[in-house]
Amino acid sequence: MLLNKLNPIKQCCYLITISSPILLLLIACSNNESRAQQSPPNKVLSTSNMANTAINQGLVALLTLPGQATLGSPLNIHFELKNNRSTPITLLKWGTPLEGKFTRNIFQISKQGQTIDYLGRNIKRSAPTDADFITLQPYSSIKATIDLQQGYEIQTTGRYKISLNLHHLQNKQNNLEPVNTGMPIYVDIQ
Numbered sequence: 001m002l003l004n005k006l007n008p009i010k011q012c013c014y015l016i017t018i019s020s021p022i023l024l025l026l027i028a029c030s031n032n033e034s035r036a037q038q039s040p041p042n043k044v045l046s047t048s049n050m051a052n053t054a055i056n057q058g059l060v061a062l063l064t065l066p067g068q069a070t071l072g073s074p075l076n077i078h079f080e081l082k083n084n085r086s087t088p089i090t091l092l093k094w095g096t097p098l099e100g101k102f103t104r105n106i107f108q109i110s111k112q113g114q115t116i117d118y119l120g121r122n123i124k125r126s127a128p129t130d131a132d133f134i135t136l137q138p139y140s141s142i143k144a145t146i147d148l149q150q151g152y153e154i155q156t157t158g159r160y161k162i163s164l165n166l167h168h169l170q171n172k173q174n175n176l177e178p179v180n181t182g183m184p185i186y187v188d189i190q
Helices: 010-018 018-037
Strands: 049-050 059-065 076-083 088-090 107-111 133-136 142-149 158-164 168-170 176-180 185-189
Touching: 059 158, 059 185, 076 133, 088 168, 133 142
Parallel strands: 059 176
Antiparallel strands: 049 059, 059 076, 076 142, 088 133, 107 158, 158 185, 168 176
8 A cells, every 4th residue: 555655766666675576567567557548649549449357257347439439420339247257146237238228327438537427317226126137157248239329418529538337236145246347448539
């Protein structure tokens, strides 16, 4: 925790006193992480812009979106939920793209640091039924596509940053399961 409070130069100096092999590993990881978090200015993104994670177990959510889009056209974001566990898991679909419609604020969207308003519904419900759950077998995944313009006020051109606002899913036993959501993705809307 102390390292997070130090500036990068002091962190390196502090780590040198610990162990140089650890330092090299940490520098390589931090350099890759900082590059992944930055959105290159005015650079055209590839046709597939994907947020991914590097964990090998648990639930992982991936987002895929074209790097460029046209204002007024559907802005379909592809969602994939992976079960990287060796056991099946049954999860509630509510409030996820797996429902096929917006029932809560699923994404965090911003443009030049300004948050884009969520316009969709926020549904309150009674107890879920079996039909509201989905079972993911070990090492399997499920996919869904949803149009961001159906839930968010995307009305101007520019570069948008999109993150998944989904950190836990409820399992069949009414417990919360953590979801690794990876890095944000970017789209240029023209």
